[in-house]
Amino acid sequence: PQEEMDGPPFxxxxxxxxxxxxxxxxxxxxxxxxxxxxRYRALGLRRTRWSMDDGDRHQERALKKQHYRNRExxxxxxxxxxTNNIGFQDSNGAYGHGIYPLLSRANHSCSPNAIWxxxxxxVQEVTLIASRAISPGESVTWTYASFPWFQSADIEAxxxxxxxxxxxxxxxxxxxxxxxxxxxxxxxPPKYFDDALQRGxxxxxxxxxxx
Numbered sequence: 499p500q501e502e503m504d505g506p507p508f509x510x511x512x513x514x515x516x517x518x519x520x521x522x523x524x525x526x527x528x529x530x531x532x533x534x535x536x537r538y539r540a541l542g543l544r545r546t547r548w549s550m551d552d553g554d555r556h557q558e559r560a561l562k563k564q565h566y567r568n569r570e571x572x573x574x575x576x577x578x579x580x581t582n583n584i585g586f587q588d589s590n591g592a593y594g595h596g597i598y599p600l601l602s603r604a605n606h607s608c609s610p611n612a613i614w615x616x617x618x619x620x621v622q623e624v625t626l627i628a629s630r631a632i633s634p635g636e637s638v639t640w641t642y643a644s645f646p647w648f649q650s651a652d653i654e655a656x657x658x659x660x661x662x663x664x665x666x667x668x669x670x671x672x673x674x675x676x677x678x679x680x681x682x683x684x685x686x687p688p689k690y691f692d693d694a695l696q697r698g699x700x701x702x703x704x705x706x707x708x709x
Contacts, residue, residue: 505535509535509586509596509622518597521580522557528575529565539577543602545578546665586622596622607639608649608656609672614640639670653677 508527509585515523528534544604550558554576562572582602583595601624603611611632618621641648643659651659653676 504585506584506586506598508534508594508624509594511592511594513592516593517560518553518557520574521583521592522554522561524574524579524583524595524597525575526561526564528579529561529567529572533675538575538597541597541599541602543578543582543597545574545581548577548665550576584624586624587616594622598624601626601640605637605639606642606666606668607670607672608641608653609670610634610639610641612638612640 508524510520510523510527512523517523517526527669528538539628547642548575558569558572558576561567564570564571579597582597584598584601585593585595587593601614611628611630612626614627615625615627617625626638628638642664643656645659648656648659653673657673660666670682
């Protein structure tokens, strides 16, 4: 199978994080080094408006003060990092997260044409391996969700997971084909899956029934 290796220009081990979560740890690392900030900005990654809780706002204020940046600047970096970070495992078995020039750009699909795999763990490398023939001009996609039940789940369970783990609703070909009849006239609203989550007793309950 075809493989595409990718290494992060910046990464942080989960054990090194000083500010709340690994996403904030990456924000701190990027803002601490002007060269890393320039490399991050040059990637031009898309970002989702990530929801923030009180803990996130506390970290935002701390980094704003430490790095002499305004709130909007710090928040934009956080949104980009939270959207695009990829997990890895290093040669000592420690887990971490980084921003990858290639893999962070690859879109999710519930019927992907590639799979994620570890690469050279000594340099925090990850690999995308083609799971089927990919036509010229076709987007390379992989599944962001790591749960073993994800591929066999229905559209409601998959998108409930994606909404609450990655904060987006999937519009891949598989999801478009499985849209419930009552939603076909409209874009898939996140509220539908929020309501589904409430009917199921919360995300932990949904996971419990699927595992």
